[in-house]
Amino acid sequence: MKVPFLDLKAAYDELAGRAEPALLESLRSGWYILGPEVETFEAEFAAYCGADHAIGVANGLDALRLALMAVGVTPGDKVLVPSHTFVATWLAVSQCGAIPIPVEPDPGTCNITPEGIRAAMVDGAKAVIPVHLYGQPCDMPGIMSVAHDLDLKVVEDAAQAHGAMWDGQRIGAHSAAACWSFYPGKNLGALGDAGGITTSDPDVAARVRLLRNYGSREKYRHEVAGDNSRLDPVQARFLSIKLSVLDDWNARRARIAARYLDALSDCDLVLPNVAEKATPVWHLFVIRHAARDAFAERLAARGVQTLIHYPIAPHAQAAYAESGLDDAALPIAARLAREVLSLPIGPHLAPEQVDAVIDAVRTEA
Numbered sequence: 001m002k003v004p005f006l007d008l009k010a011a012y013d014e015l016a017g018r019a020e021p022a023l024l025e026s027l028r029s030g031w032y033i034l035g036p037e038v039e040t041f042e043a044e045f046a047a048y049c050g051a052d053h054a055i056g057v058a059n060g061l062d063a064l065r066l067a068l069m070a071v072g073v074t075p076g077d078k079v080l081v082p083s084h085t086f087v088a089t090w091l092a093v094s095q096c097g098a099i100p101i102p103v104e105p106d107p108g109t110c111n112i113t114p115e116g117i118r119a120a121m122v123d124g125a126k127a128v129i130p131v132h133l134y135g136q137p138c139d140m141p142g143i144m145s146v147a148h149d150l151d152l153k154v155v156e157d158a159a160q161a162h163g164a165m166w167d168g169q170r171i172g173a174h175s176a177a178a179c180w181s182f183y184p185g186k187n188l189g190a191l192g193d194a195g196g197i198t199t200s201d202p203d204v205a206a207r208v209r210l211l212r213n214y215g216s217r218e219k220y221r222h223e224v225a226g227d228n229s230r231l232d233p234v235q236a237r238f239l240s241i242k243l244s245v246l247d248d249w250n251a252r253r254a255r256i257a258a259r260y261l262d263a264l265s266d267c268d269l270v271l272p273n274v275a276e277k278a279t280p281v282w283h284l285f286v287i288r289h290a291a292r293d294a295f296a297e298r299l300a301a302r303g304v305q306t307l308i309h310y311p312i313a314p315h316a317q318a319a320y321a322e323s324g325l326d327d328a329a330l331p332i333a334a335r336l337a338r339e340v341l342s343l344p345i346g347p348h349l350a351p352e353q354v355d356a357v358i359d360a361v362r363t364e365a
């Protein structure tokens with residue numbers, strides 16, 4: 001049996017009956033940037049996260065970059081970031097002219113911890129970006145408390161964590177700003193690039209609104225040298241529909257994760273560790289295997305498609321060749337890059353496909 005890593009066509013098909021009339025209305029409306037439908041989605045998503053404000057932007061990278069600018073990160077500042085993350089977390093810092101300072105994660109959850117932040121702290125650090133990687137939430141109360149002690153602003157990278165909870169509270173309202181990607185493959189995905197920021201700080205909200213729209217509140221008056229990074233009504237309409245099924249689709253992911261955790265517990269590999277207070281949303285189901293590449297090839301030969309998130313750590317990218325960071329300084333990131341492997345998971349993976357993955361992993365691990 002063929003098991004694709006992710007089936008976005010099936011996700012669209014389930015919603016097409018509801019989405020297409022709404023999308024057609026948007027296409028015919030004559031209004032194509034920001035506007036009332038964007039405001040509706042912003043209000044719905046803010047309420048979902050328990051935050052006072054949501055601001056739609058063009059993509060997740062912009063959400064991070066504009067949030068960092070809004071909390072006051074300026075050129076030359078240092079910003080603590082996970083050593084193991086998608087490169088966008090680091091790029092947002094670099095694009096502000098700031099310097100990413102890596103924090104090694106807990107290898108069990110793959111997330112950074114309050115203790116890790118303390119250990120990595122340097123003079124001149126202005127902010128920290130916890131990433132809720134793979135849909136596993138970070139210990140936000142712990143991180144907020146350490147950040148308070150160290151006088152760090154906190155901007156969350158929540159691009160993989162729509163709906164995740166720590167101790168019963170949804171991610172999106174703990175820090176100065178939580179940054180979201182609505183890239184199609186994310187748990188809450190649009191029909192193209194899209195992103196957003198949630199915050200309960202009215203100053204951060206006002207600043208991001210200004211920055212996303214040419215630094216302008218009033219047409220042709222530019223208060224700051226802002227950007228063009230706006231959400232459009234077609235994406236917003238689709239995201240509103242997607243938001244209404246998010247909890248259901250996350251629950252489907254959780255059922256698949258529970259089956260994998262149960263059925264693969266005696267295999268020769270490392271399963272994801274879920275922190276006691278965490279309710280993850282399983283954006284990815286990431287295992288570790290000592291001989292990862294050969295294992296992935298054997299799974300592929302049996303029709304099971306896997307991906308690697310991520311095969312090269314940010315510090316080892318050509319883009320960061322001048323950082324002076326190497327694998328010896330960041331052994332956990334280096335090891336995760338060698339060993340992690342993402343198994344298929346998603347709201348449209350059929351029970352027989354889950355069985356096929358389990359069977360293939362149990363035979364080949």
Ligand SMILES: *Cc1c(COP(=O)(O)O)cnc(C)c1O
Pocket residue numbers: 059060061062085086088089131157159160180181182183193194195
């Ligand atoms: C997807 C992602 C981003 C970037 O989002 P885009 O919408 O692709 O710009 C940032 N951080 C993480 C952890 C991501 O997974």
